[in-house]
Amino acid sequence: MDKEQLFKYLQDIEWDNFEVKKAENALPKNCWDTVSAFANTSGGWLVLGVSQHGKKFEITGVSDMEKLEQDLGSTLRSRSKFNVIIHPTFSKFDIEGKKVLACFIPSSDVKPVYYNSLVNTFIRTGSGDQRASEFEINALYRNQSFGTMSAKTVEGTSVKSLNKASYNRFRDYLIRMVPELHYNKLKNDEFNYKLQIIKDDKLTYGGLLFLGKNEEINYHLSDFRVDYLEIPGISYSDAKVRYTYRIEEQENLWEYYFVLFQRLKIYANNPLTIGEMGIGHEDTKELYALREALVNLLIHTDYFSPMKPRIRVFTNRIEFENPGSLPRPVEELLKADESLPRNPVLAKFFRIAKLCESAGYGFDRMLEWKNQTGNDVLFETTIDKTKFTFMIDTTKTIRENNIENNIENNIENNIENNIENNIEKLTNNQKKIIENINNNPFITSKELSNIIGITSDNILVNISKLKNKGIIRREGADKGGKWIILKTE
Numbered sequence: 001m002d003k004e005q006l007f008k009y010l011q012d013i014e015w016d017n018f019e020v021k022k023a024e025n026a027l028p029k030n031c032w033d034t035v036s037a038f039a040n041t042s043g044g045w046l047v048l049g050v051s052q053h054g055k056k057f058e059i060t061g062v063s064d065m066e067k068l069e070q071d072l073g074s075t076l077r078s079r080s081k082f083n084v085i086i087h088p089t090f091s092k093f094d095i096e097g098k099k100v101l102a103c104f105i106p107s108s109d110v111k112p113v114y115y116n117s118l119v120n121t122f123i124r125t126g127s128g129d130q131r132a133s134e135f136e137i138n139a140l141y142r143n144q145s146f147g148t149m150s151a152k153t154v155e156g157t158s159v160k161s162l163n164k165a166s167y168n169r170f171r172d173y174l175i176r177m178v179p180e181l182h183y184n185k186l187k188n189d190e191f192n193y194k195l196q197i198i199k200d201d202k203l204t205y206g207g208l209l210f211l212g213k214n215e216e217i218n219y220h221l222s223d224f225r226v227d228y229l230e231i232p233g234i235s236y237s238d239a240k241v242r243y244t245y246r247i248e249e250q251e252n253l254w255e256y257y258f259v260l261f262q263r264l265k266i267y268a269n270n271p272l273t274i275g276e277m278g279i280g281h282e283d284t285k286e287l288y289a290l291r292e293a294l295v296n297l298l299i300h301t302d303y304f305s306p307m308k309p310r311i312r313v314f315t316n317r318i319e320f321e322n323p324g325s326l327p328r329p330v331e332e333l334l335k336a337d338e339s340l341p342r343n344p345v346l347a348k349f350f351r352i353a354k355l356c357e358s359a360g361y362g363f364d365r366m367l368e369w370k371n372q373t374g375n376d377v378l379f380e381t382t383i384d385k386t387k388f389t390f391m392i393d394t395t396k397t398i399r400e401n402n403i404e405n406n407i408e409n410n411i412e413n414n415i416e417n418n419i420e421n422n423i424e425k426l427t428n429n430q431k432k433i434i435e436n437i438n439n440n441p442f443i444t445s446k447e448l449s450n451i452i453g454i455t456s457d458n459i460l461v462n463i464s465k466l467k468n469k470g471i472i473r474r475e476g477a478d479k480g481g482k483w484i485i486l487k488t489e
Contacts, residue, residue: 017044019129022051023101025063027071030129032115035076037122037129038105039086039113040140041383042329044124048072049100061098068101076105084110112140123383132383135306139384142304143325149304150206150343151196154220157203159192161216163251169455170211170254170353178354195352196345206345209303214251221303225249226256227310228263234316248446250456253298253346257355258457260311264290267318267392269372289369289377292362293320293388295355299346300324300386307385321387330379334363366390426471429454430462434485437472441482 019034031046038044049062062068069090076086086105093100112132114121121132121140132140154161171191175184183191192198197207208217209224217224228247233239247263250256268286294311301309302324309322324342326333341347350356366388369377375391426434432452436443445463449456466472475484 017042017124018047019044020047020050020052020057022060023048023062023068024060027068031072032081032120033122033129033131035082035086035105036113036115036120037124039082039084039108040111040122040132041107041124043105043107046103046105047100048103049098059095059098059100061095062101065092065099065101069103072103081115082113083115084108084113086113111143112137125382136383139302139305139323139325142302150209150345151199151204153199153202154205154208155202157208157212157216157220158201159198159203161203161208161213162197162211163213165453165455166211166252166254170349174353178352181352183352195348204345205303206343206349209343210253210346210349212252214249217252223308224303225308226253226260226298227308228260228313229310230313232315234314248444248456254349255455255457257294257298257350258455259460260294261291262457262460264294264311264318267313284372285368286372289366289372290318290390292356292365293318293390295350296320296362296366296388297322299350299356300326300342302342302384305384317392318390319387320389321385323385325383326381326386330381334379426466426469427462429458430466430471433459433462433466434471437483438485441484443483 017038019038021028021031021034023031027048031048034044034046038046048068049060049065051058051060069092073088073090075081076088079085086108088106089104091102091104093102112118112121118137119131121137122129123132123136124130171184171188174181178184183194186194192207195207196204197211198204203212203216205220208220214224226247228245229243230245231239232241232244236242245263247259250259265287268284268290297309297311297320301322305323307323310319312319312321347356356362363379367377369375369390373393375393376389377391378387378389380387380389429452433448436448436451440447445456445459448459452459463472467474470486473484473486475482
């Protein structure tokens with residue numbers, strides 16, 4: 001830190017990585033709170049010899065700068081007070097004849113950082129120090145295993161713990177969409193070991209989450225789900241109903257990806273045409289941005305947290321929020337083209353499928369949202385969670401949310417003119433959907449998936465086509481409503 005930077009900090013009390021203490025003759029007791037807070041978060045400057053009165057700073061100076069530096073440095077570089085060794089750096093200033101000592105406390109690789117006892121664990125929130133809660137301390141402990149858990153094996157699992165349908169769809173997807181991939185030539189056993197789906201005859205956590213049976217995942221990681229809600233308002237209190245759409249629970253992350261992506265595409269301008277595999281061949285930059293955020297959520301979630309990854313679509317924004325902090329401050333990650341995924345095995349699965357960036361966090365891809373729409377993208381991270389927010393045009397959102405109703409109205413006006421020709425062009429899967437709807441108008445997409453033997457995502461794609469053709473329509477809410485067949489022959 002130089003004098004110019006110091007004055008810049010002193011002109012704005014909102015810096016979250018800057019704290020001043022009077023410390024005229026000795027180290028103040030509450031300086032240890034600040035050391036713990038900086039070490040547990042992103043690091044920061046502890047400045048001695050400056051006092052704060054409301055929004056104003058006063059240079060008070062210190063009487064013995066060398067002694068303060070020695071006392072602070074020796075305490076932090078030993079384990080006499082803190083549970084880990086901290087390596088501070090110092091800057092010294094002479095301002096208007098008064099001495100000021102600035103000490104930079106780096107973020108610690110080992111967390112939580114506390115003094116005397118675990119109860120003295122602090123974190124930085126805004127521009128102040130707060131005692132960490134038990135939940136936040138547990139999150140700090142889990143962060144020590146950042147980047148390692150997805151490759152660890154899960155006791156009591158084997159290849160039989162894989163969902164056979166999901167596994168086959170994953171392999172088929174790679175063959176169809178990435179034919180040049182050398183893994184495609186491998187037999188299942190070698191494929192599983194090379195990709196770390198299996199290690200020592202057991203599933204890794206990455207393999208279990210990505211392709212495992214739902215009951216197996218929930219046995220080892222309770223309440224596994226990715227929560228997606230569409231809320232008709234700019235807040236929960238603003239919405240007349242709690243939500244208008246909620247995605248059903250899926251078998252694993254591979255299945256979640258396609259269902260979530262299918263739903264998110266309606267919020268991108270000129271969304272792609274979905275192919276048979278549930279992925280289009282002409283993605284727009286807006287859709288790429290949302291896809292990058294979706295994959296980031298899935299590969300960076302702390303699946304051992306009691307919190308769950310979730311996506312919330314309000315009328316003015318889309319929020320991607322996952323338990324688990326980023327490994328570095330957002331500002332650093334925006335500058336560096338490097339990848340530090342919480343779950344590297346999961347990241348590899350998505351990258352070989354070419355469903356996300358091959359390096360880095362994809363921030364540039366996500367920021368394309370602003371270039372294309374003019375709406376902001378916000379990145380936030382705390383001790384225990386990360387949130388990416390995509391602002392959206394309210395009028396556009398209302399229009400998009402009404403597309404389905406408009407299509408159904410148009411269908412009803414034009415049924416007699418085109419329905420017979422459309423029926424002749426139905427695929428076998430579409431005919432099976434109509435047959436099952438006829439037998440049970442209240443059937444769900446998940447039930448259709450199980451009966452017909454295709455993914456829930458493909459069910460949604462075919463249902464959308466049937467609605468566009470004017471063959472079927474939905475009556476009532478997504479939950480509790482029923483299907484109406486408009487014409488069968």
